[in-house]
Amino acid sequence: MLTTIAVDAMSGDHGALVCVPACVRFLREHSDARVLLVGDEKELGRLTAGTAGLESRMDIVHASQVVAMDDSARDAVRHKKDSSMRVAIDLVKKGDANACVSAGNTGALMAAARFVLKTLPGIDRPAIISAIPAVGGHTHMLDLGANARCTAEQLFQFALMGSITAQEVHRLEQPRVGLLNIGEEEIKGHEIVQEAAALVASSGLNYVGFVEGNDIFHGDVDVVVTDGFTGNVALKTMEGVAKMIADLTREELTRSLFTRLQGLTAMPALRSLKARLDPRRYNGATLVGLNGIVVKSHGGADEVAFCNALETALLEAHTDLPARISKLLQEQPL
Amino acid sequence: MLTTIAVDAMSGDHGALVCVPACVRFLREHSDARVLLVGDEKELGRLTAGTAGLESRMDIVHASQVVAMDDSARDAVRHKKDSSMRVAIDLVKKGDANACVSAGNTGALMAAARFVLKTLPGIDRPAIISAIPAVGGHTHMLDLGANARCTAEQLFQFALMGSITAQEVHRLEQPRVGLLNIGEEEIKGHEIVQEAAALVASSGLNYVGFVEGNDIFHGDVDVVVTDGFTGNVALKTMEGVAKMIADLTREELTRSLFTRLQGLTAMPALRSLKARLDPRRYNGATLVGLNGIVVKSHGGADEVAFCNALETALLEAHTDLPARISKLLQEQPL
Numbered sequence: 001m002l003t004t005i006a007v008d009a010m011s012g013d014h015g016a017l018v019c020v021p022a023c024v025r026f027l028r029e030h031s032d033a034r035v036l037l038v039g040d041e042k043e044l045g046r047l048t049a050g051t052a053g054l055e056s057r058m059d060i061v062h063a064s065q066v067v068a069m070d071d072s073a074r075d076a077v078r079h080k081k082d083s084s085m086r087v088a089i090d091l092v093k094k095g096d097a098n099a100c101v102s103a104g105n106t107g108a109l110m111a112a113a114r115f116v117l118k119t120l121p122g123i124d125r126p127a128i129i130s131a132i133p134a135v136g137g138h139t140h141m142l143d144l145g146a147n148a149r150c151t152a153e154q155l156f157q158f159a160l161m162g163s164i165t166a167q168e169v170h171r172l173e174q175p176r177v178g179l180l181n182i183g184e185e186e187i188k189g190h191e192i193v194q195e196a197a198a199l200v201a202s203s204g205l206n207y208v209g210f211v212e213g214n215d216i217f218h219g220d221v222d223v224v225v226t227d228g229f230t231g232n233v234a235l236k237t238m239e240g241v242a243k244m245i246a247d248l249t250r251e252e253l254t255r256s257l258f259t260r261l262q263g264l265t266a267m268p269a270l271r272s273l274k275a276r277l278d279p280r281r282y283n284g285a286t287l288v289g290l291n292g293i294v295v296k297s298h299g300g301a302d303e304v305a306f307c308n309a310l311e312t313a314l315l316e317a318h319t320d321l322p323a324r325i326s327k328l329l330q331e332q333p334l
Numbered sequence: 335m336l337t338t339i340a341v342d343a344m345s346g347d348h349g350a351l352v353c354v355p356a357c358v359r360f361l362r363e364h365s366d367a368r369v370l371l372v373g374d375e376k377e378l379g380r381l382t383a384g385t386a387g388l389e390s391r392m393d394i395v396h397a398s399q400v401v402a403m404d405d406s407a408r409d410a411v412r413h414k415k416d417s418s419m420r421v422a423i424d425l426v427k428k429g430d431a432n433a434c435v436s437a438g439n440t441g442a443l444m445a446a447a448r449f450v451l452k453t454l455p456g457i458d459r460p461a462i463i464s465a466i467p468a469v470g471g472h473t474h475m476l477d478l479g480a481n482a483r484c485t486a487e488q489l490f491q492f493a494l495m496g497s498i499t500a501q502e503v504h505r506l507e508q509p510r511v512g513l514l515n516i517g518e519e520e521i522k523g524h525e526i527v528q529e530a531a532a533l534v535a536s537s538g539l540n541y542v543g544f545v546e547g548n549d550i551f552h553g554d555v556d557v558v559v560t561d562g563f564t565g566n567v568a569l570k571t572m573e574g575v576a577k578m579i580a581d582l583t584r585e586e587l588t589r590s591l592f593t594r595l596q597g598l599t600a601m602p603a604l605r606s607l608k609a610r611l612d613p614r615r616y617n618g619a620t621l622v623g624l625n626g627i628v629v630k631s632h633g634g635a636d637e638v639a640f641c642n643a644l645e646t647a648l649l650e651a652h653t654d655l656p657a658r659i660s661k662l663l664q665e666q667p668l
Contacts, residue, residue, distance in 0.1 A: 133578070134578070135578055135581065135582075145516050148516065148524040149524050180567060182479050182482065182562070182563055182566035182567065182570075183566075190482040190483050190563065212566075212567070212570045213566070213567040213568065213569065213570025213571035213572075213573070213574055214570040214571065214573050214574030214577065215570075215574070216571065216574055217574040217575060217577070217578040218574070226567070228516070229516055229524065229564065230563065230564050230567050232516035232517075232546075232547070233514060233516065233546070233547040233560070233564050233567065233568050234547065234567050234568065234571045235547065236516075236546045236547025236548040236549075237547035237548065237550065237568045237571045237572055237575075238547075238571055238575050239547070239548050240547055240548030240549070240550055240551040240552070241551060241571075241572050241575040241576060242575060242579065243548065243551070244467070244468070244469055244551040245576065245579055245611070247469065248469075248610060248611070252606050252610075272586050276582060276586075277579070277582070
């Protein structure tokens with residue numbers, strides 16, 4: 001039995017030029033997967049010509065519109081009902097696909113996914129969750145930007161969803177859940193974080209208490225819960241620091257002929273480091289809390305990165321993540 | 335005319351064992367500075383013995399108590415009136431010192447400083463500001479943890495204080511001020527950030543708009559303004575990412591004899607990089623918005639790092655930063 005992924009093949013900075021080759025790569029690596037390429041059938045037909053042997057697992061579903069990066073979420077939902085993004089989500093709703101992936105506009109994707117799929121019973125708002133590199137593996141963090149403000153109850157729901165994702169999709173037993181907070185003495189966070197802590201502590205989750213920004217990377221916590229404002233700033237901050245360090249390393253290593261030679265000899269080790277921290281490995285954030293699986297790829301994703309987002313969707317489809325979350329919610333004494 | 339810095343010599347992880355040598359180093363480098371070492375006179379007397387030639391610029395002021403890292407801010411203010419931290423702040427209040435520096439408990443320092451020095455007219459709450467490494471120099475960021483929640487007016491006050499600090503202390507002309515926000519389409523931040531943006535945009539500041547977490551390091555903005563919760567998480571996240579990358583680099587470079595040799599040859603370049611990003615260079619965060627200069631050193635600071643905090647205090651004393659902020663506030667059509 002094949003697992004079907006609906007792919008918004010027209011979105012992202014490179015559109016079908018990246019999505020199609022990524023799907024080909026993905027299908028070659030996963031013989032149990034099938035892909036529905038959603039978008040302009042002519043363009044997709046041209047790009048898929050010559051992918052011998054994959055025809056039976058790759059179909060094109062025509063969509064006449066594309067959601068632009070600057071379309072408002074509202075306009076995308078109201079006026080782009082035949083967009084590649086929307087049709088991909090509709091395929092999940094109709095049961096024709098087990099999950100969908102899009103590299104499009106996050107706001108529009110979130111709005112369309114909520115509108116079409118609805119949130120799970122007991123979940124107020126979906127959140128964005130992704131793996132973040134950490135010492136000895138990775139940490140799962142949410143919300144990465146869907147909800148600028150959250151109530152304590154919402155943070156609690158995020159904790160439940162993060163824990164079940166880490167456990168069921170990533171096979172961590174009893175995931176350690178932490179609430180992101182600040183450690184200054186006078187001002188140990190605000191009341192919402194304090195209230196959320198009480199809720200999480202009295203649940204069946206493996207709650208390890210408050211964690212701070214640096215703890216995300218220490219490997220002492222598996223799930224880091226925060227509101228979408230803080231989570232998004234932390235995520236972008238990580239990306240910014242990593243990029244600055246990479247740029248400065250390159251600058252230092254190419255400063256003179258002498259350091260250039262040094263750099264050359266150190267390259268294999270630095271390349272190995274780069275591979276371990278490669279942001280493409282971490283591409284694929286899930287809109288969790290919906291009645292269906294929706295994975296968001298980075299807009300600038302290349303073939304390797306987009307393929308990783310497809311793999312995230314496949315893993316979650318194998319687990320039937322929304323059903324697992326529903327089950328855990330029903331077991332909670334809310 | 336000497337500039338006098340009152341130093342809480344008993345706080346931080348290493349107490350006087352780091353503070354005293356750091357002060358000696360500082361005085362040797364700055365012939366226009368004088369230090370008041372506040373703390374146990376016996377211990378300080380012993381540690382300062384043999385610092386020939388500096389006697390005239392280094393005096394001991396006795397204090398019988400020390401604020402512990404786990405003292406609550408309230409207890410520190412009420413029951414530790416003869417602590418090295420409090421006496422150092424009192425010296426600023428009395429005009430016996432131009433600034434003070436402490437590596438103690440941030441919450442206690444903030445509470446005692448507010449209690450003794452009071453905030454400047456027009457400032458609701460002090461904020462914590464520090465330089466952050468960025469491409470081509472550094473960025474000034476506030477609030478780094480004093481105020482978990484902020485109003486739009488407070489964020490506006492932070493923008494004013496950050497701008498004047500960058501301009502007067504760090505000699506940047508027309509500092510570019512940005513408000514930290516998230517860029518997702520549906521949810522461009524929350525209403526407080528939006529209101530703050532309107533206030534900053536209509537002021538005389540060189541407002542460049544919203545910036546995201548990664549922009550802190552790009553060198554396109556000089557002052558990044560946010561609430562203390564987000565700012566503290568971003569700061570700790572930076573520290574965590576940088577440490578993880580340093581640890582992984584070490585691991586990669588010492589993985590085998592071969593990579594060990596590679597690492598050895600690359601060391602000078604990597605050392606130069608490490609020096610540029612050395613967190614000790616950025617030690618010394620200012621509690622800005624008070625009627626006096628209070629600089630917080632990292633608790634784990636070593637001699638070099640603590641010396642940098644002393645230099646921050648000296649720079650701000652030379653500028654008379656609180657007076658500059660007051661003047662700017664009076665000029666604002668509030």
